[in-house]
Amino acid sequence: MEERMAEPKLVLVFSGKRKSGKDYVTDLIQNCLGADVCCILRLSGPLKQQYAQEHGLDLDQLLGTGPYKEHYRADMILWGETRRQQDPGFFCRLATRGAQQPVWVISDARRMSDLQWFWAEFPKQTQCVRVQSSENTRRQRGWSFTIGVDDAESECGLDSGVEFDWIITNDTDAPSLEEQLQPILSLAKEAASSV
Ligand SMILES: Nc1ncnc2c1ncn2[C@@H]1O[C@H](COP(=O)(O)OP(=O)(O)OP(=O)(O)O)[C@@H](O)[C@H]1O
Numbered sequence: 001m002e003e004r005m006a007e008p009k010l011v012l013v014f015s016g017k018r019k020s021g022k023d024y025v026t027d028l029i030q031n032c033l034g035a036d037v038c039c040i041l042r043l044s045g046p047l048k049q050q051y052a053q054e055h056g057l058d059l060d061q062l063l064g065t066g067p068y069k070e071h072y073r074a075d076m077i078l079w080g081e082t083r084r085q086q087d088p089g090f091f092c093r094l095a096t097r098g099a100q101q102p103v104w105v106i107s108d109a110r111r112m113s114d115l116q117w118f119w120a121e122f123p124k125q126t127q128c129v130r131v132q133s134s135e136n137t138r139r140q141r142g143w144s145f146t147i148g149v150d151d152a153e154s155e156c157g158l159d160s161g162v163e164f165d166w167i168i169t170n171d172t173d174a175p176s177l178e179e180q181l182q183p184i185l186s187l188a189k190e191a192a193s194s195v
């Protein structure tokens with residue numbers, strides 16, 4: 001039985017490479033709109049929860065930004081992929097369960113099957129947003145290329161074949177995030193206030 005209570009007015013599905021700033025940008029959006037209007041949903045949330053439980057790990061650290069998560073990333077990816085092979089929408093359904101706000105921000109789409117799930121469930125509401133940063137910037141934020149992670153579907157699954165509705169460049173020499181996010185915020189405010 002589906003636990004979802006309300007249909008969202010807008011679903012912003014974010015993707016981007018590691019340390020491109022997906023969390024930073026989506027937090028900014030939520031701060032601008034308010035938590036009563038906009039929720040941040042992470043597909044990796046239920047994945048990490050289940051993975052931590054099965055492996056006796058510290059969920060808070062897996063949800064954080066530090067090296068602990070990176071240590072387990074490759075194995076978490078493989079673990080999640082076995083679940084997705086059986087049911088590609090598994091984590092999408094869990095992550096969106098019970099969401100009530102009119103604007104949903106999905107912070108971490110990684111695979112075409114993630115986008116396809118949102119397009120199928122919410123064809124009118126779904127907009128795809130790519131966050132991009134140069135490798136240099138990402139390195140300054142702690143990224144380093146890892147075989148089995150940065151060359152795998154988890155990081156490369158949306159590199160091509162997607163026409164993003166919006167592309168946000170999160171680099172110091174790009175226009176400010178406030179400026180770049182303006183049209184998305186306007187759209188979200190409009191959607192949230194529609195009946
Ligand atoms: N525009 C910015 N200004 C200052 N710091 C930033 C900016 N964008 C990102 N950061 C910082 O860079 C780090 C990585 O950003 P963030 O966690 O948002 O990336 P991510 O794409 O969600 O990474 P991951 O895939 O590892 O979850 C964080 O410490 C964040 O605060």
Ligand SMILES: C[C@@](O)(CCOP(=O)(O)O)CC(=O)O
Nearest residue numbers: 044047076077080108110154
């Ligand atoms: C295992 C995985 O969910 C980790 C995501 O971690 P994060 O979004 O970078 O915090 C990535 C994946 O599902 O491929």
